Amino acid sequence: MKKISVIGGGAAGMTAAVMLARRGYAVTVLERGPRLGRKLAATGNGQGNVTNLNMGADYYFSDGKDKVARILSRFSAGDTVEFLESMGGIFLPDARGRVYPASRQASGVVDLLRRELERLNVKVVLGAQVNSVTYVEDFCLKWEGGQMHADAVVLAAGGKAAKNFGTDGSAYALAEGFGHSVTPLSPALVRLRCEQKEVRGLKGIRVDAELTLLRESMPVFATRGDVLFTENGLSGDAVFRASSYARAGDTVLLDLLPDVSHERVREAVKRGGLLCVVHGGLGRALAARGNAAELVKRLPFTVTGTLGFDEAQVTRGGIPLRETDEHLMSRLREGLYFAGEILNVDGVCGGYNLQWAFASAHAVSEGI
Numbered sequence: 529m530k531k532i533s534v535i536g537g538g539a540a541g542m543t544a545a546v547m548l549a550r551r552g553y554a555v556t557v558l559e560r561g562p563r564l565g566r567k568l569a570a571t572g573n574g575q576g577n578v579t580n581l582n583m584g585a586d587y588y589f590s591d592g593k594d595k596v597a598r599i600l601s602r603f604s605a606g607d608t609v610e611f612l613e614s615m616g617g618i619f620l621p622d623a624r625g626r627v628y629p630a631s632r633q634a635s636g637v638v639d640l641l642r643r644e645l646e647r648l649n650v651k652v653v654l655g656a657q658v659n660s661v662t663y664v665e666d667f668c669l670k671w672e673g674g675q676m677h678a679d680a681v682v683l684a685a686g687g688k689a690a691k692n693f694g695t696d697g698s699a700y701a702l703a704e705g706f707g708h709s710v711t712p713l714s715p716a717l718v719r720l721r722c723e724q725k726e727v728r729g730l731k732g733i734r735v736d737a738e739l740t741l742l743r744e745s746m747p748v749f750a751t752r753g754d755v756l757f758t759e760n761g762l763s764g765d766a767v768f769r770a771s772s773y774a775r776a777g778d779t780v781l782l783d784l785l786p787d788v789s790h791e792r793v794r795e796a797v798k799r800g801g802l803l804c805v806v807h808g809g810l811g812r813a814l815a816a817r818g819n820a821a822e823l824v825k826r827l828p829f830t831v832t833g834t835l836g837f838d839e840a841q842v843t844r845g846g847i848p849l850r851e852t853d854e855h856l857m858s859r860l861r862e863g864l865y866f867a868g869e870i871l872n873v874d875g876v877c878g879g880y881n882l883q884w885a886f887a888s889a890h891a892v893s894e895g896i
Contacts, residue, residue, distance in 0.1 A: 530554065533669055533678035535570050535699065536685035537564035539571075540885035542641040543611075544682050544871040547893035548829035556676060557650060558669065560657035560685075560694050564645075565638035567686070571882060572626075576634030578612065579605040579886070580879035581625035587880045589772065592710065592849030599856075600883070603890035608883060615640040620673035626879050633840065658685075661702050663861060666709040680863040684889070687843025687869040688713050697837075698857025701869060703847050706861040711848055711872045715840030717768045717881075722761040722781065722829040730757035734806050739766045742779040749773040752786060757810075762829060766878040768841065773847055774831050782827040784810070790825050792841040842881050846872040855895025856888055865892040 529551050534541045549555045549826075557564070566739055571577055583605045585597035609619045609627060613849040617640055618630040632874055645652060653674065660670040667678045676728030685699030691885050700710045734756045753766030764782060770780065784806055785793060793805065802811035803819055814820040814827070835838070855872070858864040867888040875881045 530680070530896075531669065531678045532556070532627070532682065533558060533676060533682050533787075533842065534684060535661075535669070535702070536681040536683070536868070536870075537652065537654075538569045538684065538686055538693075538695075538752055538885070539565070539882055540889045541682065541684035542568075542645065543886050543889035544684060544867050544892050545650050546641060546644050546648065547889060548682075548896060549645070551893065551896075553896070555648075555650045556678070556755050557645070557652045558671065559652065559654050562654055564652065567690060567695065569635045569638045571633055571634050572879070573629065574634050575632040575880070576617065576629045576637045577626050577879040578637060578833055578882040579608045579627045580630070581605050581627065583880075583883060586840050588873055588875045588884065589716075589844060592872075595854070596873055598854065599891045602862050602894070603887040604881075605883060607645055607816045607890070608886045611886065612637065612640065615644045625877070626655070627669075638699075638746050646767075652766050653769050656703050657658060658702065659865075661705065662745055663706075663863075667863065680865065682865045682867055682896075683893055684867040685870055687846055689715055689718075689840035689843045691838060691868075693844075695869070697843075700846070703858075703864075703866070703870070706835070706858060706859060708847055708851055708858065708863060711845040712870075713843055713845040715834050715837045715872050715879050716772050716844040717841035718771050718834045719758060719763040719895050720761045720771055720774055721833045721835065722831060724760065724781070726829050727759070727761060728759055729809060729813055731759045733757045733781075733810050733813050734764065735784055735807070735810070736786075737766065738783040739770055740781045740782055741773055741782075742838055743775065743777075748778065755782060757856075761832075761835075771834060772844070772876055774799075774834070776831055776833050778831040778852070780829045782829070784827060785822050796819045797824070831887055841877075841883075842874045844874050846870050848872050853895070854891070855865040856891050857895050864896060
């Protein structure tokens, strides 16, 4: 029986292991941490946003968007739901197409995958940080206290974001050992830092706003959603989406009342100030800036950077898709496959990165 080693026990690794075990292979998952699916258990603010019905390659950043499109076409959002529900559970979309378990618990998604791995007799080795993968007549994987041989290897160990989940970027070296390159890495889906004076006194206030990202006064990106003010900048799902495009020096422009006309805001402020127009703390900050009625519709913040990899949800960059075939097998070492965030593919906020994890794992299972 063909032996497959999967390095990484996150969404992509567990999915690849399930799919391969269902095909009859002997699969071993090697996870450096104390348990499987730690990052998956935190997705969607712990609610488990597993995919999005509004799916397509345009929602992704990559050096190979045509290949991303083909892989997504072979394993759609509907296929993800069908795959997850084959193990149990009910998965439902919200008004924006984001799909969640009916329980709204991401930990339940992890438990479904763990239980299926057990049912399929997949061997799981925890605390196994693979530090060496070589090939002679087959693959030899080594970690402190153990080693194993395999006919094929799936490298699904994540990127560099959120190292508290065990993804610190060290897995790229395993691919580099076979001659692969790594594109420049940067944090994505991350809180933005702003000029301190602009956010002083706003920490903890949350608004539904229309956000426009400006660069040299020209719009770069626009979206609408939650914006949460923090002690040093901006957070929330609208900000996470914008962070994929943002650079230091850009301006985030917020319309705090996108459903209310500018004229109506001016009239309300003229009659009663900012009472019952915006949150009191936000009102005081606008009043201190001056011309409050205008700021309600066009409130600017200067981006100074991001909170970095430790706070980011995903990594921008990774193993270039051009170095893999249609099933994400290495063009440099037959039998070596890649899945998930370790590749140079990242999506916007809203279930797109997990969909890539599931779809890339499916591509790998097809190839093997």
